[in-house]
Amino acid sequence: MIEILVQVSKIIMILLLCLYTIECFTVMTRKDAEVREQIINRQRKFAFMLHFLAYLIMFAVKMDIKYLVFYAVQVLIFTLFLNLYDLFYEKASPLVVNNMVLLLMIGLIMLTRLNFEHAIRQFVFIVAAIVLCVLVPLIIHKLTFLDKLTWVYAAVGILALLVVFATATVTGGAKLSIDLGPVSIQPSEFVKITYVFFVACMLYKNTEFKQVLITTAVAATHVLILVASRDLGGALILFVAYMVMTFVATKDIRYFLIIFAGGCLASVMAYFLFSHVQIRVANWLDPFSDITGTGLQLSQSLFAIGTGGWLGLGLFQGMPKSIPVVESDFIFSAISEEMGLIFALSMLLVCISCFIMFLNIALQIKNQFYKLIALGLGCVYGFQVFLMVGGVTKFIPSTGVTLPLISYGGSSIVSTVIIFSIIEGLYILREDEGEFFAKKRRKTREKAQKGRKEKEQ
Amino acid sequence: MAYCFIAIFVAMIGYIVYFQVFKAEDIINNSYNKRHELFASRMIRGDIVSAEGDVLATTKVSESGKETRYYPHGNMYAHAVGYCENGTTGVEEQANFSLLRTHSFIGNQIYNMLTEKKNKGDTVVTTLKSKLQSVAYNALGSFNGAVVAIDPSNGRILAMVSKPDFDPNDVKEGYEDIISNDSVLLNRATQGSYTPGSTFKIFTTLEYLKEHGSDAAYTYNCTGQISMDGTTVHCYGNEVHGQLDLEHAFAESCNCAYANMGLNLNISEFQKMTKKMLFNSALPIEYPYTKSSFSLSKDSSTASIMMGSFGQDQITVSPMHLAMVAAAIENNGMLMKPYVIDHVENDAGDIVTETEREEYRNLLSKNNAKVMQKLMEATVNYGTATALQSSKYKAAGKTGSAQVSDSSDDTHSWFVGYANRSSGKDLAIAVIVEKQGNGSRYAVPIAKKVFDAYFD
Numbered sequence: 001m002i003e004i005l006v007q008v009s010k011i012i013m014i015l016l017l018c019l020y021t022i023e024c025f026t027v028m029t030r031k032d033a034e035v036r037e038q039i040i041n042r043q044r045k046f047a048f049m050l051h052f053l054a055y056l057i058m059f060a061v062k063m064d065i066k067y068l069v070f071y072a073v074q075v076l077i078f079t080l081f082l083n084l085y086d087l088f089y090e091k092a093s094p095l096v097v098n099n100m101v102l103l104l105m106i107g108l109i110m111l112t113r114l115n116f117e118h119a120i121r122q123f124v125f126i127v128a129a130i131v132l133c134v135l136v137p138l139i140i141h142k143l144t145f146l147d148k149l150t151w152v153y154a155a156v157g158i159l160a161l162l163v164v165f166a167t168a169t170v171t172g173g174a175k176l177s178i179d180l181g182p183v184s185i186q187p188s189e190f191v192k193i194t195y196v197f198f199v200a201c202m203l204y205k206n207t208e209f210k211q212v213l214i215t216t217a218v219a220a221t222h223v224l225i226l227v228a229s230r231d232l233g234g235a236l237i238l239f240v241a242y243m244v245m246t247f248v249a250t251k252d253i254r255y256f257l258i259i260f261a262g263g264c265l266a267s268v269m270a271y272f273l274f275s276h277v278q279i280r281v282a283n284w285l286d287p288f289s290d291i292t293g294t295g296l297q298l299s300q301s302l303f304a305i306g307t308g309g310w311l312g313l314g315l316f317q318g319m320p321k322s323i324p325v326v327e328s329d330f331i332f333s334a335i336s337e338e339m340g341l342i343f344a345l346s347m348l349l350v351c352i353s354c355f356i357m358f359l360n361i362a363l364q365i366k367n368q369f370y371k372l373i374a375l376g377l378g379c380v381y382g383f384q385v386f387l388m389v390g391g392v393t394k395f396i397p398s399t400g401v402t403l404p405l406i407s408y409g410g411s412s413i414v415s416t417v418i419i420f421s422i423i424e425g426l427y428i429l430r431e432d433e434g435e436f437f438a439k440k441r442r443k444t445r446e447k448a449q450k451g452r453k454e455k456e457q
Numbered sequence: 458m459a460y461c462f463i464a465i466f467v468a469m470i471g472y473i474v475y476f477q478v479f480k481a482e483d484i485i486n487n488s489y490n491k492r493h494e495l496f497a498s499r500m501i502r503g504d505i506v507s508a509e510g511d512v513l514a515t516t517k518v519s520e521s522g523k524e525t526r527y528y529p530h531g532n533m534y535a536h537a538v539g540y541c542e543n544g545t546t547g548v549e550e551q552a553n554f555s556l557l558r559t560h561s562f563i564g565n566q567i568y569n570m571l572t573e574k575k576n577k578g579d580t581v582v583t584t585l586k587s588k589l590q591s592v593a594y595n596a597l598g599s600f601n602g603a604v605v606a607i608d609p610s611n612g613r614i615l616a617m618v619s620k621p622d623f624d625p626n627d628v629k630e631g632y633e634d635i636i637s638n639d640s641v642l643l644n645r646a647t648q649g650s651y652t653p654g655s656t657f658k659i660f661t662t663l664e665y666l667k668e669h670g671s672d673a674a675y676t677y678n679c680t681g682q683i684s685m686d687g688t689t690v691h692c693y694g695n696e697v698h699g700q701l702d703l704e705h706a707f708a709e710s711c712n713c714a715y716a717n718m719g720l721n722l723n724i725s726e727f728q729k730m731t732k733k734m735l736f737n738s739a740l741p742i743e744y745p746y747t748k749s750s751f752s753l754s755k756d757s758s759t760a761s762i763m764m765g766s767f768g769q770d771q772i773t774v775s776p777m778h779l780a781m782v783a784a785a786i787e788n789n790g791m792l793m794k795p796y797v798i799d800h801v802e803n804d805a806g807d808i809v810t811e812t813e814r815e816e817y818r819n820l821l822s823k824n825n826a827k828v829m830q831k832l833m834e835a836t837v838n839y840g841t842a843t844a845l846q847s848s849k850y851k852a853a854g855k856t857g858s859a860q861v862s863d864s865s866d867d868t869h870s871w872f873v874g875y876a877n878r879s880s881g882k883d884l885a886i887a888v889i890v891e892k893q894g895n896g897s898r899y900a901v902p903i904a905k906k907v908f909d910a911y912f913d
Contacts (some may be wrong), residue, residue, distance in 0.1 A: 003570050244458055291489045303490040305473075306481030322491050341477055345470060352466055359459045382462055386469065395472045 002060050006314040009053045014311065014343050016053075020046040020102065021346045024353040027095055028360075040094040044082065047102045048075070054109040054315065061316045067112065074108060074123065081130050089137055091431035092424045093361075099354045100133075100405060100420045104413075106347060107406035110335050113315050114327050118408050125410035129417035136418060140425030141432075146197070147369045153198035154218050160187035160194075161225040174230040174400065177411070186411035188226065188234045193418060195222055195238055196245070196376030203249035204369040212246060212255065230276060233387050233401035239263055241379040245372055284397035297324050301392045304330075304337035305344075312340030327408035329400050333392050347406075348389055355382035358423055365430045366437075374426050377419050482810065486554040488545065496557035502526065503556040503578030505538055505548050508615075508799065511587040513538045514549065514625075516577075528625045533594045536644040537585055537617040537797070540625040543632045547644075551743045552581040552798050555810070560803040579809055584613035584799045592910040593618045596903040601891040602869075603645040603776045606907055609784035609875060609885045611814040612793030616907065619645040647746040647777040651889055654859025655693075655710045656779060656873045657768025659786075660734060662707055662832065663825060664727045665718055671824045675703040675718070683713040688760040690716045690767075693858055693895075707832040708840030710856060712767045719766025724755045734820055735778055741794045741817045742777060749774040769860060776887040779873040783854065784885035785820040786829045787875040792817040833874055841897050842872065845905055850912040852876040854886075854904070858895050867892055872900035876908045884911050 020043050027039045055071035078101055085097055104126055111119035140146070164187050168175035177184040202215040219242045226235035243263065247256040271277050279294050287295035287302065300323040308318060320326050320334035327334075336344035358378030365371050384401050391398035402409050404416040485492070501524060505514040513534050517525045526541055528534065539547020549556070559566065559576040569576050593604040593616045606616040623641045627634070635641060643649070665675065679698035682691045690712055692698065698711045706714035728751065732738060736751040752771035753761060764770040777795075785792040793814060800811040821829070833853035837845045845852035854874015861867045870890040877883035886907055890899040 001571075004567070007570070248458065288487065288489075291487075299487070299489065300491075302476075302481075302484050303487065303492060306477070306485040307490065307492045309481070310477065319492050319495055341473070345473065348466075348470065352463070355462065356459075359462075379462075382466075386462075386465060389473075390469050393469070393473050393476060395469050 003314075005060055006057050006317065009057050010312055010314045010340065013050050013053050014340055014346075016046045016050040017343055017346045017350075020050070021349045021353070024095065024099065024350055028353075028356070037094075040098060043095075043098045043102075047098065047105060048078075050102075051075070051105045051109065055112070057315050058109075058113060066116065070112065070116075070120070070123075074105075077127060077130070078105070081133075084134060088134065089424065089428060091428045092137065093357060093427040096354065096357050096420060096424055096427070099350055099357075100417065102350060103347070103354075103405040106335065107331070107403075107408075109315075110331055110338075110406070111327060111408055113338065114320060114334060115408075118327060122408055122410070122413065125413045126417075129414045132414065133417050133421045133424075136421030137425035137428050140422060141428060147201055147204065150198060150201035153194040153201065157191045157194040157198065158218075158221055158225065160191055161222060161229070164188065165225055165229045168229070174232075176229070176231060183410065186409070188229075188231055189409075189411040189415035190418075191222065192234075192237065192241075192380045193377070193415060193422075195219070196241060196373060196380060199242055199245050200369055200372035200376060203246065204372055207250040207252075212250065215246070216242075216259075227270065230274075232270075232277065232280070233384070233391075233399035236387065236399060237380055237383050237401070240383045241376045244379045245376045248375055249368075249372055280397045280399070284394060287394065297330065298392070298394060298398055300324070301330050301333040302394060304333040305341065305393065308337035308340060310341050312336070312338050312343060314338060328402050328412075329388070329398075329407070330392050331403055331407045332389050335406075348385070351385045351404075352382075354420075355385070358382070361423060361426045361430060365426055366433055367429070370426050370429060374423060377422060381416070381419060482554075486551070488550065488553070490554075493553055493557060496554070499575065500557050500559065501575050501577040502541065503559075504580045505552070505556070506580060506582050507585045507587040507590070508583065509587050510582075513583065513585070526626075526629070531624045531626065532622040533590060533618075534585070535622045535625050535641075536619040536646065537590070537614075538583070538625070540628040542629040546642075547744070548581060548583055548797055552801065555579050555581055555801045560807070560809045562803075562805065565804070577804065579801050579803050581801050582799045583797050584608075584615060585617070585797065586615045589616040589907060589910055590618065592616075593903070593907050596906040597888075597890070600893060600899070601645075602889045603649055604886070604888050604903060604907065605646045605776050605780040606884055606886045606911075607780055607784050607795055609787040609883050610793065610881075612784075612795045612817075613799070613814075614795050614797045615884070615911075617644075617646045617797075619643070619649070644744060645776065645889070647740075647742065647744040647775055649775050649889070650747045650750075650773040651776070651869055651871075652859040652861055653768040653772055653774045653779070654857035654869065654871055655712070655767055656855045656857035656859075656871045657765075657772060657774075658707060658710065658715050659782065659829065659833075659855055659873070660731055660736075661715050661719055661722070661727075661766045662703070662829065663734070663821060664722055664730050665703075666825050666828060667730055668723060668726065671828050673703075675706070677701050677706060677711070677714040677717055679706075679711050679713045681713070683716050683763070685716075685720060685763060686759040688763055690763050704832055704835045705840075707855070708835035708838070710836075710841050715767040716763040719762050720759070722762075722766075724753050724757060724762065727751075728754060734782060736774075740775075740778060740781070741792075743797070744777070746777060747773075747775055749778045768857065776889050779871075780885050780887035782820065783873050783875050783887065786826050786833065787853075787877065787883055787885055788826075789823045790819045790821045790826040792820045836874075842874070842901050844897070844901050845874075845876070845908065847876075847905075847908065847912075850876040850878045850882075850908060852904075852908060856895075856897050856901060861892070868894045870894060870899035872904045874904065876912065878912060882912065884908065 023039050023043050027036055030036050055067055059067040111122050177186045223235045223239050243259045283295045283298055287298035291299050315338050318337040320337050323330045362371050362374035387399050387401045388403045390396040402412045502516045506512050512529055514528050517527050537547055539549040541549040545553055556578045560579055566576055597604055597618055597620055601620050604618040607614050621641045623635045678700050681697035682689055692712045698709055701714055731751040736749045740746050750773045753765045761770045765772055794817040796812050798812055801809040836842045837852045841856040842854055857871030859869040870893050872888045875885040886904050888900040888903045893899045
């Protein structure tokens with residue numbers, strides 16, 4: 001009986017997520033505020049139903065009350081959060097909030113299945129992040145000197161990365177985190193944000209050659225420290241964000257081409273200089289030749305995705321734990337194995353819809369500083385999703401990055417929630433901008449009318 | 458910019474879909490995929506049947522639910538079909554995942570779920586022909602050795618026998634006993650590494666044709682022995698062949714002529730040619746195999762070159778490799794990729810997946826294939842394999858008596874060749890009988906029994 005429940009709920013969960021995903025894209029095309037609100041509310045229902053079914057299955061399979069308790073606490077927190085957010089930030093983008101909550105839910109479902117203790121730990125970080133999430137838009141709104149802190153961002157970023165480089169021990173082939181007693185933090189997750197702010201500060205007013213050169217030097221310092229710490233994924237993400245931001249700020253394709261060529265050259269050099277880069281590439285080309293050694297992760301990941309098939313094996317029915325570090329770097333494969341490739345691809349589309357929302361605000365907002373921020377953060381987020389999913393499916397060499405909001409890892413969760421909140425803050429600012437321009441227009445119109453009236457008189 | 462990003466995402470999704478549709482099936486059948494064990498515990502392993510539908514492996518379920526893998530033909534398919542306890546081999550390995558999944562009608566699956574019965578895995582239909590397999594198995598009798606038969610026009614493996622053998626029904630309980638015997642688990646058809654003896658003259662001839670053109674006139678006067686740099690080579694049984702052209706030298710298997718031919722060949726080119734003929738390289742087959750080895754190089758001694766030219770020295774081959782070469786010659790040069798799994802079907806007989814016949818590549822040119830066909834036919838017409846003359850088919854091939862030590866009874870008996878009928882039916886074969894002696898006396902009659910059965 002339980003098997004039937006697992007299999008039937010599996011299909012319903014796939015349907016729910018597909019419906020949710022379709023709504024992500026239809027909502028973008030609708031202009032009518034009321035229709036939009038209906039869609040947003042429907043999406044929330046789908047997300048909560050999916051969440052409910054997943055925990056119901058896990059409870060049914062394990063028959064352990066802890067799953068229900070954990071579920072209830074989650075529902076409470078997420079409902080509270082959504083209602084508070086609606087109340088405080090009427091002008092925020094509800095799609096971005098929905099997506100964030102949905103992705104957090106999916107991550108929690110999979111983590112609960114993989115490792116209950118880790119799921120609890122993750123949830124604690126999520127609660128902390130959500131509190132921040134409520135505050136960040138306010139900060140963005142009130143602090144008007146954010147664009148003046150150029151060198152603070154640079155100093156904090158480089159310092160943090162240097163501390164990691166100097167003190168961190170190597171885990172999983174890279175130096176990533178600083179140990180602070182009970183918790184360890186991964187500064188590189190937060191440096192993504194300070195870095196984007198720094199580049200935006202540098203380039204939003206002044207794009208002369210000298211200015212670009214200085215920015216490049218500082219940006220390159222960030223990237224090189226990451227490469228030296230063997231955090232190739234992080235280095236690539238910062239590099240791409242910089243390339244895109246510079247191109248948009250300068251509107252000069254030559255910068256783009258030069259940076260792109262420089263990046264290619266650096267990659268080739270890295271390949272010949274570092275044996276670990278060569279190993280990554282060799283594993284990408286043929287993970288099966290060293291199937292018990294360096295190719296283990298990727299081949300197990302492909303086995304997981306392939307065996308799961310389109311519909312997945314069902315929660316607790318597969319063997320996702322056969323993939324090393326499945327909870328962080330390979331969670332996409334675990335989701336694909338047990339919840340199905342359709343589910344995993346739908347989830348990827350939700351991530352893409354977040355990315356589109358990031359670019360959307362970058363296009364709409366008038367203020368160049370905020371425009372660059374939105375663009376930079378969008379690139380950071382979008383490219384990270386690409387590196388993660390591409391890496392575990394053998395589309396590109398694996399770089400060992402997390403899937404934002406879904407993978408296990410406190411720093412990753414908190415920094416991504418902050419990024420989403422900044423974007424929300426920008427959506428709110430845009431509405432203000434809108435009002436500001438509307439007022440201006442109204443005033444000029446009134447003036448004109450006055451003038452006409454005076455003439456008539 | 459945004460479009461660039463969207464484009465790479467679309468490309469990635471496209472790739473993932475492609476992976477799932479076309480690649481996943483092959484990849485997940487890997488024995489390192491631990492999920493097999495998971496499926497094995499939830500499913501009743503499916504059947505393996507011959508091309509005619511004869512059951513070669515099935516799973517019996519007792520009333521208490523205990524599952525036993527049963528091989529109705531015992532030793533006969535021990536290597537071809539393999540076993541699935543204490544490791545998996547043969548078809549059991551190649552089709553492992555297909556046997557552990559079901560494409561049964563969804564209603565049946567739900568019914569089984571509700572009644573908490575296990576589903577039975579899909580059925581794997583092989584290319585092996587029961588009749589041919591049993592003829593080959595019985596023809597080899599109590600000798601050690603191997604027989605491989607493939608259909609040259611499509612690469613289907615029709616029979617594969619290796620001896621000494623074992624009963625796969627005993628693998629679970631009596632594994633220790635089985636492995637204590639003289640390497641019975643080794644599939645000699647693909648993993649055997651034998652001195653090719655005179656069958657290697659096929660390759661020496663091909664190199665001669667390559668260097669002198671396919672219409673070159675070769676003549677040699679055989680006096681029963683040839684000496685060079687202190688090495689003397691005799692013809693088999695100290696026979697004296699007299700004046701020979703290429704066809705007679707090949708058909709009558711004159712060692713002296715080939716030692717003479719080899720001394721005049723460009724050994725570096727010879728190396729390249731044998732590489733192209735799959736020596737020292739991977740074979741396009743799914744069974745585990747031993748690579749054939751061509752040992753000569755431009756630094757080889759005169760003795761090595763003389764001996765190597767008729768397949769002695771350190772040259773080794775697997776029977777499967779030689780069968781593939783014979784198949785390519787029969788098929789005018791083109792080697793079809795050999796396969797043993799014809800298709801997988803569900804319990805209603807609907808096809809789930811099917812192996813497509815696939816051209817591997819041209820091992821030799823059409824011209825050279827035609828010349829080789831003529832030479833190999835001569836072997837049957839008046840040479841060392843006249844026993845293969847038949848009114849039902851036209852046979853061709855090459856015999857071999859490979860000396861494995863100085864004692865004359867330590868000689869492997871070889872036959873490599875094919876037979877066809879103008880109606881289009883054809884069969885390539887390699888037979889090796891270990892340590893019995895002359896190829897004509899032991900290997901040829903076995904080939905004849907297989908041909909007779911096939912063209913009956």
